[in-house]
Amino acid sequence: MIKIPYTHYLSRLSHIRESLSRKKVDSFLVTDIHNVRYLTGFSGSSGFLFITKRKNIFITDFRYKEQSGREAQGWDIVVEKRDVIKTIERLSQKIGIKKLGFESSVSYNFFRRLLKGDLTLKAFKGLIERLRAVKDSIEINSLREAVRRAESAFLDIKPYIKQGISERALALRLEERLKKKGCRHIPFEVIVASGLNSAMPHARPTEKKLNNSDLVIIDWGGEADGYLSDMTRTLLIKGDNINKKREIYQLVVEANERAISLVSPGVKSQEIDQSARNVIKKAGYGEFFGHGTGHGVGLQVHESPHITWNKKEMIKENMVFTIEPGIYVPGLGGVRIEDMVVAKPDGSEVLTNLPKKTCDNTLGDC
Amino acid sequence: MIKIPYTHYLSRLSHIRESLSRKKVDSFLVTDIHNVRYLTGFSGSSGFLFITKRKNIFITDFRYKEQSGREAQGWDIVVEKRDVIKTIERLSQKIGIKKLGFESSVSYNFFRRLLKGDLTLKAFKGLIERLRAVKDSIEINSLREAVRRAESAFLDIKPYIKQGISERALALRLEERLKKKGCRHIPFEVIVASGLNSAMPHARPTEKKLNNSDLVIIDWGGEADGYLSDMTRTLLIKGDNINKKREIYQLVVEANERAISLVSPGVKSQEIDQSARNVIKKAGYGEFFGHGTGHGVGLQVHESPHITWNKKEMIKENMVFTIEPGIYVPGLGGVRIEDMVVAKPDGSEVLTNLPKKTCDNTLGDC
Known part of the structure; x- marks a missing residue:
């Protein structure tokens, strides 16, 4: 467990106080539990922060x-007992707070x-979320470890990805390995979608068994120090009539790589989405890529920035x-390839290390 | 998988339409995903219902x-593509909706x-949540199965609850068994809190190993057909100086049984809380029981009704x-015993079957 130094929390808090001023x-109420964790280190599931000019409550x-006494250093x-709103009103009166x-x-x-x-209210949209979107080096190390654990778990179960195992059994095995690798919790239920099921971008694993010629989408994530990872690989089980499937696989790899090559500070999130989308559109599959290209990952599995067509972050x-283009063709199957990237001064670093070339991912078909 | 008949959904919906009228x-927007599931059977993670006088959208x-096409029978x-609010505005204009x-x-x-x-808005508080609080026979069967799976998983790991195993290893093993019993997801991270850790009502499992004379709180739940279960048992590992621990254990059993004996239609939730609390207060441990006595369980692990001191449902x-009184004494340890009950015309039925007498739960100490 990497402990974030107290000074980091102080610096995060001073950013907030600047915005408030x-x-x-003269005060700010933090209700989102992930934001509470970000500002204090508290890892429980219920807590509110009442930040005034001089007090951290x-x-x-x-x-x-x-637990809060132990984890939230520097906070009163x-x-x-009865109601957090009554507690805030009582404290506001005592301290002389007028505007919250x-x-x-x-x-x-x-x-x-x-x-x-009696308080005058002012809404703040995404104040802490915007801070959270940019990670410090300790956070990036934790994210790297969350990726490593997820990849290591995947490699353990890779030999089982073959004709005859059910989607559900495979998902279960992967979840077990994630826990064994040290993930305290799993960011979301592992997705294993094979054959026609893979045409549903968010299918839940069923009792269906993997078959020859199936595309198999596996979407999973890990955790380290509260930070999460999210990745997707698609495999093709050896079999007949797989040319079309190989074609969409190649296209998605190309879209994924094109988008990653565009990542750099100063680029708008929409442009990254556009670059992946164009590859798929030009090949005539535009209507089969209905979701965004990616999303931020940190203490939450979906957070800022949003890499999609209607956001200009x-x-x-x-x-x-993440960068995760996909193509989902009803009656045929789907492909999604998802990496996690960090924007760097000269481009990006890809945190995900698992191969994504067809050859590496087509079982018995290289 | 028990499928709720279409007519049940229609009847739920007609309750809603009556309230609206x-x-x-002239229309109602359902945004809570559990409420969406309750009204449609949709088990995905994103969907909104727009209910008008004549249309189910x-x-x-x-x-x-x-998935929604397959699961949400009878819904258009x-x-x-861009924004659910724009979609609602467009549909409202088309249909002629004025008040949402x-x-x-x-x-x-x-x-x-x-x-x-342009819509006139009216907030509804807990409209669907109140309906959801009262279960039909199919829902109760699913809840019963969620309890059964959780108990069966617990019995599988019971032999491992002994000196030397870490809290985390035990929690992991229980989670694995829950999945193996057929639970699609686990309602919350299994809690295993032993020794001094058990004095924290919501401790997360640590690397601490179970010791002789430790109180061990295990709080876990299962799932069936989307319905959840939630239960807690506390065990005492054989060892010296356990008289005080036995004393608080007995008190919590008594508080649990007293509260259950009070459950009956027409009783106020506060009274049930009071009955458990009084047992603990009278014995001088009032300050060590800081949480509510229970909460509703269904599609969510915490839902209506709330069995606590400031709610009169x-x-x-x-x-x-649930009925789950507890006593948590810093420096000594804690005890919580949680059962799930159904209110019946003549009292209640306890869904949880695991024993709670000390003798049954004190390993090697009967």
Whole structure:
């Protein structure tokens, strides 16, 4: 477990305080649990931060009293008994807070209840999420380790990817290996989609057995120090009539590589998406690639930046995100190839190391 | 897999339409994914329902086009490309919708964007959640199966619960068995907390090894047909100086049984909480029981009703919820015993079958 130094948390917090002072609010309420973790190191599932000009207050309930005291260094722990909103109102009165910033990701319900109090409210959209999108070197090391664990687990189960095993049995085996490699939790249920099922981009593993000539999409991720990884490989089981499948496989590899070659600070996320999409469109498969090209990965498996057609986020150095074009042809099958990349001053570093050339990934077919 | 008959979905939907007509809105937007599943049977992770007087519209994205068509019988599938809110505005204009009901659990962000359109908005709090709290016989069968799988997995690993095994290894083994028993996913990370760690109600498993005289809290759950289970047992490893631990164990059993004996339609959730709390308070341990006595379980592991000190929900027949009092003494350890119960006309049925008498749960100490 790599422990993020206390000074890193202080620096994150000082970024937040600068924004608050620019927006002229004298306090800020953090409700998103991933943002709570990012600012404090707290790894539990319930906690709120109440940040004022001079105070760092961590509000939690009885269940996490001990853990928050241990993990959230430098925060005053307040254990709320009845209601976090009442606790905030009480503290605001005591400290003399008039204007409260809040995260716009909070529920409408919560917002309505905040509104009933005496505080003036101001919504902040994505304030901490934008900070989180750019990773520091400790975070990148954890992400690298999350990738390594996921790859190592995959290599352990690779010999089992063959005709006769069910999607579900394969997924289960991969999940077991991920845990064995040290992942505390699995970012999402492993996807194994074979044959016609692979034409569904988010199919769940079924009892269907892998067959000859099947395309097999495997989408999985690992974890290290709370940071996640996300990757996809597609394999083709040896068999007849696989020319069309090889063709779309090659196209997706090309789209993946084209997009990666474009990654660089200063590029807009839309342009990266466009570059992958164009490869697929030009070959006549545009309608079969309906999802975005990628997404940020960190404490959450989907976070900023969003690499898709209707987002124009500027790529910055040390943003970490996936590149995962796909083609899904009903009645034939699908291919998706997903890598994780870090934007670097001179382009990008690809964190995912597993091969993606057809030859390496076509079992018994090289 | 037990398939809920189409007529059940129709009946759920007609309940919703009645409420809408009472509240004078001509359409309703369902954003909570569990509520989407409850009304349609859709088991994917992204979908919105737009319910009008005459139409059932299922809005999803490219990824779930095929799956929603297959699972959401009787719904018109609309695949949105850019933005669900724009899709709703377009459809509203076409159909002639003026007033839109929405779920108050939606984010403030989403609400703000809805507000920018031409529709009059009305928030609904817990409309579907209240329906979901009362289970039908098919749901109860699934819950029963989710309990059975969890118990069967536990019995498989019981022989390993002894001095020398780490909390983490034990948790991992239990998770593996849960999957093997047929659980598609695990409702939450298995908790194994031993010795001093057991004094933290939501500790995550560590590398600490189980020791003689340790209290060991194991909190885990299973799944069947999307329905979940949640249970906790505490074991005491044979050793010296365990009198105090036995004492709090007995107290928690007593609190658990007292609360269960009170369960019956018409009782207020607060009263059930109070009955467990009083047993613990009277024995002088009141300050060491800081969480609520229980919570509903269904498609989510925490849902209505809330069995706690500040909620006065009326218990209805066929509500399913946990009873889980606990005592956590820093420096000594903790005990929690959690069962799942169904409220029945004449009291309750306890779904959890694992024994909870000390003798049964104290390894080598009977």
